Amino acid sequence: MGSKTKPVRLADVARAAGVSHGTASNVFSRPEVVRDEVRERVMAAAETLGYAGPDPRGRMLRAGKVNAIGVATAEPLSYFFDDPFARAVMSGVSEACDRTGAGISLVSAANGEQLAWNVRSALVDGFVVFCLEDGSRLVDLARERGLPFVALSFGQDDPTIAALGVDDVAGARLAARHLTGLGHRRIAILSLEFDAGGHGPATREKARTAAYSATRDRIAGYFEAILEAGIDPASVPIYETLNDEATTQAGLDHFFSVANPPSAVLCMSDRMALVALDWLARRGLSVPGDVSVVGFDGVAEGAVAQPPLTTVAQPMAAMGRRAVEMILAFDGRIRRETMDIELVVRASTAPPRAGV
Known part of the structure; x- marks a missing residue:
């Protein structure tokens, strides 16, 4: 049986070049402090032995920094590329990392066991979650x-968790008030998940006990405005989606299969709202003539949609930049910051037709 070749170490190079280990180390890490003739001798020995230089991971780990940010999600890796919200946040993360010279490590997995391994083994200085x-x-x-x-996301009411988020109640309230202010009384809600994997027709009572706080808060904000307008909350249908095309379309099928369909749809994400615009157009329904649509996020695709999408805009890129800043400048203090949102009114909303 053949023996396994031992890896060449820096000590081997130092011995072959006739210099101390410290001098050999300086050749690779601080070459300017080593005389030219010594540096050339060490490099010649390294080339002869096949030594490519010290592993940068070891040096960075010894220094306590690897100069990389981990961005983690329990979604599949494709989420970072397919979801417009994720892409916008990642543009801010990338900008901040470029500015500081830090790298980015995407951390995700298709199952919980693999996710745990990926988070525990990621070579990073901190995580954007x-x-x-x-x-x-x-x-x-x-x-x-x-x-x-x-x-x-604030997610949990835990002051020990550093978090960046928006006031989801206030944002949803802005969206619903916009529609009620235009005169809409038949309003439907396309919701994010209440619990993992849940989708289908839902009730306001179920929303109150949703596991996900963003869903709970946005439902609460919608209904604050709906009640202010004197609309019977029982008349407002809710459809829980997976924030994807299939379940969003199923929700629209559900809303528009009745005798008196909604004149307006509140969507908890721009991704849903963009699907809704396409679905309504394919069925010959005019937006906003027949149906008004409001999204939530403020993704770039909404501005160029047909028609351009009215939405509650989050500062997504700014959130990504700020998250990186908080990690790189971490001083032991836990910060929880709420970022500003705004209602961006575009051409996807208008007063309902007379008599609607």
Whole structure:
């Protein structure tokens, strides 16, 4: 049986070049302090032995920094590329990392066991955590690492969790008040998940006990405005979606299969709202002539949709930038910051037709 070749170490190079280990180390890490002739001798020995230089991971780990930010989600890896909200946040993360010279490591997995391994083994200085589905699990895993992390959602009312988010109640209230102010009385809600994997017709009572706080808060904000307008909350249908095309379309099928369909739809994400615009157009329903649509996020695609989408805009790129800043400048203090939102009114909303 053949013997396994031992890896060439820096000590081997130093011995072959006839210099101390410290001098050989300086050749690779601080070459300017080594005389030219010595540096050339060490490099020649390294080339002869096949030594490519010290592993940068070891040097960075010894220094306590690897100069990389982990961005973690319990969604599949494709989420970072397919979801317009994630793409907008990642543009801010990338901008902040470019500015500071830090790298980015995307951390996700198709199952909980693999996710745990990926979080525990990621070579990063801290985590930006997308607290969408299974957010509490991600928070627990990030906390176990003992590294700084920032959750992009308040998720849990836990003051020990650093978080960046928006006031979801206020944002949803803005969206619903806009529709009631235009005169809409038949309003339907396309909701994010209440609990993992849930989808289908839902009730306001179920929403009150939803596991996900963003869903609970947005439902609460919608109904604050609906009640202010004197609309019977029992007349407002809710459809829980997976924030994807299939379940959003199923929700629209449900809303528009009745005798008196809604004149307006509140969507808890721009992704849903953009699907709704396409669905309504394919069925010959005019937006906003027949149906008004309001989204939530403020993604770039909404501005160029047909028609351009009215939405509650979150500062997504700014959230990504700020999250990176909080991790790189972490001083031991836990910060929870609420970022500003605004209602952006575009051409997807208008008063209902007379008599509607």
